[in-house]
Amino acid sequence: MPKKIQTQNLKTKGIKQGLAFIIVYSIDSDLSFKGAQDIYSKIQLIKDDKEYHVVLFANKLDLGDARREVQTQQGKDLAKSWNVPFFEGSALTSTNIIEAFETIVRSCRNGKQGQNTSNNSGKDAGSGCCLIL
Numbered sequence: 001m002p003k004k005i006q007t008q009n010l011k012t013k014g015i016k017q018g019l020a021f022i023i024v025y026s027i028d029s030d031l032s033f034k035g036a037q038d039i040y041s042k043i044q045l046i047k048d049d050k051e052y053h054v055v056l057f058a059n060k061l062d063l064g065d066a067r068r069e070v071q072t073q074q075g076k077d078l079a080k081s082w083n084v085p086f087f088e089g090s091a092l093t094s095t096n097i098i099e100a101f102e103t104i105v106r107s108c109r110n111g112k113q114g115q116n117t118s119n120n121s122g123k124d125a126g127s128g129c130c131l132i133l
């Protein structure tokens, strides 16, 4: 099977099995911001009425404004339109990483993030593993 199709299948399976998703884009890449929106659309489509939780994370804050292509407000607005928490931070400097993970774990525990939690059985949720899509 071609590598691209294999990757697509893996992503679809990962989304189907997942309960919590931290969608990450880079503040220095408008393309990655668009990619984040594509991933969210895919999650919505695949999870449909099943429970899932999302946090939007803007990475590479350490690069500073000179390299910035995506404004903070754009991230905030997108997260607001999805009704999910938003963080800006950096994997390099560990800024807001723990906060983002704590927030999504709390959201799962509370079982109420707002979107698509009406059919709240969570029976399609994965077995606790973490998948990087």
Ligand SMILES: Nc1nc2c(ncn2[C@@H]2O[C@H](COP(=O)(O)OP(=O)(O)OP(=O)(O)O)[C@@H](O)[C@H]2O)c(=O)[nH]1
Pocket: 059, 060, 061, 062, 063, 089, 090, 091, 092, 093
């Ligand atoms: N400055 C900075 N660089 C980062 C940060 N996080 C990741 N990187 C760098 O960004 C590059 C891509 O990181 P990956 O972890 O491979 O991320 P990815 O989403 O798999 O990226 P792609 O391979 O481009 O799809 C690497 O060179 C990382 O070192 C960050 O917070 N700040």
